[in-house]
Every structure is written in structure tokens, then in C-alpha cells.
Amino acid sequence: xxxxxxxxxxxxxxxxxxxxxxxxxxxxxxxxxxxxxxxxxxxxxxxxxxxxxxxxxxxxxxxxxxxxxxxxxxxxx
Numbered sequence: 575x576x577x578x579x580x581x582x583x584x585x586x587x588x589x590x591x592x593x594x595x596x597x598x599x600x601x602x603x604x605x606x607x608x609x610x611x612x613x614x615x616x617x618x619x620x621x622x623x624x625x626x627x628x629x630x631x632x633x634x635x636x637x638x639x640x641x642x643x644x645x646x647x648x649x650x651x
Contacts, residue, residue, distance in 0.1 A: 587623035590616045594632030601639030607650065610640035 594616030601609035613636025621629030644650050 587620050587625040588628065591620035591625045591628030591632055594620060594629070595635055598632055598635030598639055601636060602642065606639045606643035610636040610643075612636070613639070 594613045597609045597616065598613035601607075601613060613632050617629045617632030617634075617636060619629070620626075620632060623629070640650075
């Protein structure tokens with residue numbers, strides 16, 4: 575029974591990681607602060623699970639979306 579719970583936890587972490595990466599990519603095109611923060615939060619949750627690398631990629635992509643928007647427009651919002 576414990577193995578089933580571990581597998582389910584791993585799958586949810588993978589889903590959160592992929593959704594975080596998708597939010598990070600979307601942050602380059604629309605609402606960068608909102609989607610960038612979503613990507614960073616989901617990446618942090620994923621990074622502290624067994625899907626460590628996937629979480630860090632979501633964090634990096636989300637932060638990059640916010641930073642690129644900041645440099646292109648000159649303001650954070």
C-alpha cells in the first residue's frame with residue numbers, strides 16, 4: 575500500500591513540474607508575472623519531491639520569463 579502512495583506522489587510531482595514548465599513558457603508570451611510566479615511555485619513544490627531536475631527547470635524558466643519581460647518593457651508589471 576505504501577508503494578502505491580509513493581507512485582501516486584511521484585506522478586503528481588511530475589504533473590506539477592510539467593505544468594510549471596508550461597506556465598513558464600506561457601509567461602514569455604502573456605501575463606509574465608502571473609505565469610512566472612505560478613511556474614516558480616510549482617517548481618519549488620516539484621524540486622522538493624523526487625522530480626528534482628524538473629522542478630529546477632520550471633523555476634528557471636519562470637524566473638527567465640519575468641526577467642525578460644522586465645528588461646523588454648522596463649517595468650515589472
